[in-house]
Amino acid sequence: MPSVTELYDALVASGQLKEDAAQREVLPVLDDLVATLKEEAPAPSRSGWRSWFGGQDETAPEGVRGLYLWGGVGRGKSMLMDLVMEAAPIDAKRRVHFHEFVQEIQSGLNEVRKRGERDAIRPVANAVADKARLLCFDEMQITDIADAMIVGRLFQVLFERGVCIVTTSNRVPEDLYKNGLNRQRFVPFIGLIRERMEVHALDSENDHRQGRAGGDQVWFSPLNRETRAEIDAVWKELTGDRQTSPLVLEVQGRKVEIPEHLDRMGRTGFWELCGKALGPADYLTLAKAVDLLVLEDIPLLSSSNFNEAKRFVTLIDALYEAKIRVIASAAAEPEALYLEGEGSFEFERTASRLREMQDARWGSDPGQGQDA
The missing domain is CATH 3.40.50 (Rossmann fold)
Structure with a gap:
């Protein structure tokens, strides 16, 4: 299976992409992530009694260090994440828009709460981890208090299960949910991102969404x-x-x-x-x-x-x-x-x-x- 760099080079050679120095700089990071995924053993299921009561299994893997890729609009972050998905040599992988994923989690929490579970987030997160070792989120934004309270706990469980998370954002982690209600409760999540994910800025001077040939007026x-x-x-x-x-x-x-x-x-x-x-x-x-x-x-x-x-x-x-x-x-x-x-x-x-x-x-x- 080709590496991220090889996939990128092929797109440049075919004329589908324009060479970009900032994108080129992050390719080794993506190649290393993909290579580690290949070597990493699948995360064990956390269906035992400890998972239902908030405990962490002694067998929970450390997991592959994830990636938080941020930068201005049109710099190619999502394109690079697509290449990670294509190059990742595993079947248990998923790419989803962050909005859509949060909606799925909210729906799952509602179902679990109906059963009277003490910790609704953990079984929902475990269900996600059982199906994916690599999760790619596009456009991470936290603007809602309910989402802010859920996301930190959710990611904590996913990291415990050894899930590798790759996400894009327009903001540095410290600016997530900036000036939001009860933001102090969200701040520990920023530390978790720094601990479990490599934070990389895509400092391209190019906005690849501009300058395209137009067609009929829309x-x-x-x-x-x-x-x-x-x-x-x-x-x-x-x-x-x-x-x-x-x-x-x-x-x-x-x-x-x-x-x-x-x-x-x-x-x-x-x-x-x-x-x-x-x-x-x-x-x-x-x-x-x-x-x-x-x-x-x-x-x-x-x-x-x-x-x-x-x-x-x-x-x-x-x-x-x-x-x-x-x-x-x-x-x-x-x-x-x-x-x-x-x-x-x-x-x-x-x-x-x-x-x-x-x-x-x-x-x-x-x-x-x-x-x-």
Whole structure:
């Protein structure tokens, strides 16, 4: 099986990737991680009585030291993680977006709590570890108090089981859940990351999501009569002026409705998706149900509509990860949608993703994945 470096070299030689010094620098670290995985014995099951009461088995392996790869948007972190997945010489491996993984854990915790378990996190973490020796998380972000309280304990058990974790993030570990509620309870998790994972900054000067050749227009701004007419024309062209019908998705007892739907294409407005109390599970379900989404009337974002803006960021994350084609009308270009107020820093990544998603090859270009 080829090494990470060999896979990277092949992509560069084929023209699918552009040589990048910062990416090249981290390749030996990734090669060492993969080589250690090959030598490491599988983690033993922790199904004994000690695992149910919070105890650590004496046989729990130290595990392969993981990797926390962080840096600015578009530097290629997710692409490198994909190469780790491809090169890892084991079957028990999984790559998943962090949002989606946390949703799975929340669902598992709810089921365990129904059984009255004293430690709900441990059996859920054990179930994860039983299936994967390598876990790759894309886009680690901690913005919710519930997630902050769960993640630290979860990772602790996964590390006890010898699971190797590779994750990407836009922030150095010390900035995770920055200024969050009860953050002092989260701080020990940062120490755990430093102890069990190598922290590496990807200091590339290049944003690989910029400068691509464009195709047909897919972003229409500002919001006015002309752009609304253009969106209508695009939708008519896509559907052939055929009759559409609503798409109703059932998500954890809720209904998420897309007003117009045909042949895995949907059309809806910003306020229908982001003005309601929807979350990652809803958007992930939507991303599995459509291949193309027309999203209309995206407003300027600021502290005055912070909750809606936060949902919009989560929506774009889900659509981006699933490689969904997005055609949108908005009050401004992506980079000018959110210029000030709480959340504007995090939106830089979203703006970069929206720019990449305008490329004509989005969803089919093998060179995509130079991710945030």
